[in-house]
Amino acid sequence: MSNRTKPGIVQIPTISNELGNISIVEKINPFPFQIKRVYYIHGVSKGAVRGSHAHKNLNQLIIAVSGQFVVRLHDGVNEQKFSLDSPAKGLFVPPGYWRTLEEFTLGSAAMVLASAEYDETDYIRDYEEFLQWKK
Ligand code: TYD
Secondary structure, eight states: OOSOOSOEEEEOOEEEETTEEEEOOBTTBSSOOOOOEEEEEESOOTTOOEEEEEESSOOEEEEEEESOEEEEEEOSSOEEEEEEOOTTEEEEEOSSOEEEEEOOOTTOEEEEEESSOOOGGGEEOOHHHHHHHHO
C-alpha cells in the first residue's frame, strides 16, 4: 500500500557516468509501495490508445523506459496530462483514476510497476461505471 493518494511525477534515483545511466527503484525508494508485478507495453501500433480503464485498489508506477508517450488521468471531474519522456522519472498512479496511454513514439516502451498481481476484478473498464463508482 502507498501513503500517497495523488498522482505525480517522481524522480527515480539515477547514477550516471560516461558509460551511461542506471536508474533504480527499490523498497521505499522512491516511494513506498511493495512491487508485486512488473509488466511492459512495447511495439505499440501507431496512434494506438492503451489503458482506458481504472483500478479500484492498484498502485502503479509508469516509466517510459524508451521513447515517450502521454498519460491522461481522469478522477471523474478533472483530467491531468503527463508527458513521460525519460527513464529517470516515473508517474505514480494511485487507485481510482481512469487512465489512457497514448501518443507513443516509435520504439517506445512503458514499464509498469504494480502493487498487486493481475486481478481482472480490480479493473473498471466501462467509463460510465467508473463515474458511478466515483460517486
Ligand atoms: P490491459 O491491462 O487491458 O492493457 P492496456 O490497459 O495496457 O491496454 O491488458 C491487456 C490484456 O492483457 C488483457 O487481456 C489482460 C491481460 N493482462 C494480463 O493477463 N496480466 C497483466 O498483468 C496485464 C497488465 C494484462
